[in-house]
Amino acid sequence: MKQFRYVFVNLLILLAPIYGNWDLISKGERCQGTVVDIKEIKQQLFYETYPIINYRVGDKTYKIQGPENADYPIGKQLELVYPKDKPSAAIIYSVSGFLSQWYTILALVLLILWNAFYLSFLKGKPAYTRSANTNKNKLLE
Numbered sequence: 001m002k003q004f005r006y007v008f009v010n011l012l013i014l015l016a017p018i019y020g021n022w023d024l025i026s027k028g029e030r031c032q033g034t035v036v037d038i039k040e041i042k043q044q045l046f047y048e049t050y051p052i053i054n055y056r057v058g059d060k061t062y063k064i065q066g067p068e069n070a071d072y073p074i075g076k077q078l079e080l081v082y083p084k085d086k087p088s089a090a091i092i093y094s095v096s097g098f099l100s101q102w103y104t105i106l107a108l109v110l111l112i113l114w115n116a117f118y119l120s121f122l123k124g125k126p127a128y129t130r131s132a133n134t135n136k137n138k139l140l141e
Helices: 002-020 022-027 095-099 102-120 127-140
Strands: 029-042 047-057 060-065 077-082
Touching (some): 002 022, 002 102, 022 077
Antiparallel strands (some): 029 047, 047 060
């Protein structure tokens, strides 16, 4: 039963990004965007690149920054998805687009914390601890 609860909580945490993006996945509007530029940001030892993507919704043009170090050439057409009420909040309609959302980052942090918490309270001691105590008792005799 304990293993079932452990697996169940892990599944709930892993499904959090899908739940967080469900409205966007199921009810979001789609449009085409074009990579118009590659933005380079110098970090301490290396450069990070971000594609700049332009897209139109109605008569208005929007600009978003794509995922870090994505290899999209200038001129590439990408499918975007955005909430009906907020066209400026578009993301790339792909796995990497959804994984770059804060829901996913939060779920990964929760998954690590939950596993560390659960595994730290497992019953039983490692085998090397028992043998060390046994050897210690033999020496004292």
